[in-house]
Amino acid sequence: MNNRRWFTILLASIMMIGLLSACSGDKNKNGGNSGGASSSAPSGAGASKAADPIKLTMWGGVPPESGPQAVVDAWNAAHPDVQVEYVRFVNDDDGNLKLDTAMLTDQGVDIYVNYTLSQTEKRVEAGVALDLSELGDYNIDEKMGPDAALWKINDKYYGVPTKKNAFFVALNKDMLDAAGLAVPKSWTWDEARQYAKQLKADGRYGFIQHLEPFYDPMDSVLVKEGYTKADGSSNLDHPLIRKWLETLNGMMKEDQSTPPLGEQMSTQLPVDTSFLSGQAAMLNIGEWLIRSSNNMTDFPRDFKIAFAPVPRLADNEADYITRGGLGDFVSVNAKSKHKNEAWEFVKWYADGGMAPMAAGGRLPASKDVDKQVAMDSLLGDKADTYDLASLEYVLYGDTTPTYVRGVPQQVIDLRTQEYEKYFLGSQNIDKTIGNMVSRHNDFLKQ
The missing domain is CATH 3.40.190.10 (Periplasmic binding protein-like II)
Structure with a gap:
């Protein structure tokens, strides 16, 4: 079964589940803000809940020990109010299907890494890749250079290419x-x-x-x-x-x-x-x-x-x-309840936060990353x-x-x-x- 047909069937199933849930669950709606930080809560137990850190989940194909865990640990130490968890999926057909299913069924994916343009295109079609032109506060072409444009879809960016392919x-x-x-x-x-x-x-x-x-x-x-x-x-x-x-x-x-x-x-x-x-x-x-x-x-x-x-x-x-070109195209899930916070993480990651990834062979693409720092991380003591x-x-x-x-x-x-x-x-x-x-x-x- 080709990808487009699979997505059509899966989306239809998800829509049916959504309709059934809507019929039985209207009374449970709380009017929360799904586009950014959590809305204010009343005093008492609700106030304690509002004070909890926002939790983001990032899915990627690199083993945690090869850089991703060090990345999220560094972010979490500096951002106690927004904590990121890294989830590894195997970058093969089964692993990408697992990621797609998790996004289409709202299983809490906020940020994810695409490894091919074809994967990105089908996720754009499925509505799970945020159009970054909605945000407009980060010049991808300027930061990443002309090779970044190879990742544009319909002349728009639905993620940030973060790695220099070599x-x-x-x-x-x-x-x-x-x-x-x-x-x-x-x-x-x-x-x-x-x-x-x-x-x-x-x-x-x-x-x-x-x-x-x-x-x-x-x-x-x-x-x-x-x-x-x-x-x-x-x-x-x-x-x-x-x-x-x-x-x-x-x-x-x-x-x-x-x-x-x-x-x-x-x-x-x-x-x-x-x-x-x-x-x-x-x-x-x-x-x-x-x-x-x-x-x-x-x-x-x-x-x-x-x-x-x-x-x-x-x-x-x-x-x-x-x-060659650039790779590791990091997208924000358009269905994320914390898109603004996820976008702040992606910008931080692209502009140097990903430096520990160099130890696993992934060189940052951003011009704002010190080349020597990346090389030192890449080679270590060897x-x-x-x-x-x-x-x-x-x-x-x-x-x-x-x-x-x-x-x-x-x-x-x-x-x-x-x-x-x-x-x-x-x-x-x-x-x-x-x-x-x-x-x-x-x-x-x-």
Whole structure:
């Protein structure tokens, strides 16, 4: 069942529950103020109740110990009149469904974090994301920069993007030095392939990645060139799409410098661990790696990590757009009984309150946050185990334009299903491209 249909059914059910409750519960109404601070109460027991702190609930996908608990503890210590509780949901389909259900059934969600634009859009449609233009006292574009606009829906903000997304290739600096290879600041996938060939060894891959970044190079092309052509038909047969698939297939089968897809899927290869244990020289990943690479107890290593931008398919650097932008889009539930207080927390969080999140790999995006404070929090006492110049470059110095993936999940799925057949050897490249185009055209006709 698609998301829109599910929401329609759920909303209808909730409306019916509301009507039944209204018929039987009018006598219990107390006329409370649902848009801000609690209304005044009479003396006696009611006065004691009014003096209780306002309680807000924030839902997010990061484990409490990776920063969120420290954030709410700091807020609560400074704001005894408004106390925040953090609730963790797992950022997968089931976890997001749990959050959506809690909001649509008024289970006390005041603030929540969106991790994709598509999730945000469906929550706006469901009426559980507050239109921040109603408040107007915080300039998101000025605070967060031009990348913030990628999160606008119908030219409005329904939350604040708070985290600077960073995607990069982590490199074993010791292996690079031994091979006489420099840390790249700009490179192509052809160059990365050569690096991988030189860095591979017995029991060691030259390059490794999770399955999710497989389609990043395709989107970097299509965001620039368009997912459809001028006539409205699929652009999945763009020459650079073919080039990417053939490059990765060659690395798997000809060079044997990256794991074959079949092996990676069947063994559920732990790619982060493989890199941190020295079984791979390069890892295509993002800033969340730092959470594991700082953990020398569970992931001991004796080498320094360097960083490079994600390689590009386009020969011309000026034509390249890379995945990045901003993330952790924090919204206020439009149904919250304490919207004003929730909004004060969100502003505080975005402008520096989220600093403890850097320890878990989440860098604040606001220009008002001290960069060095964020870096110190990110690296802790492990700074000397990183090549700091290359890390600072990929986090703050690379000026390549970025995108936030907004392609429909159905398109992601159909592409994945077809290129997996190619990498597994069950169909050739022509059939793969043809099937992707045909299925995409069918989707576009819908």
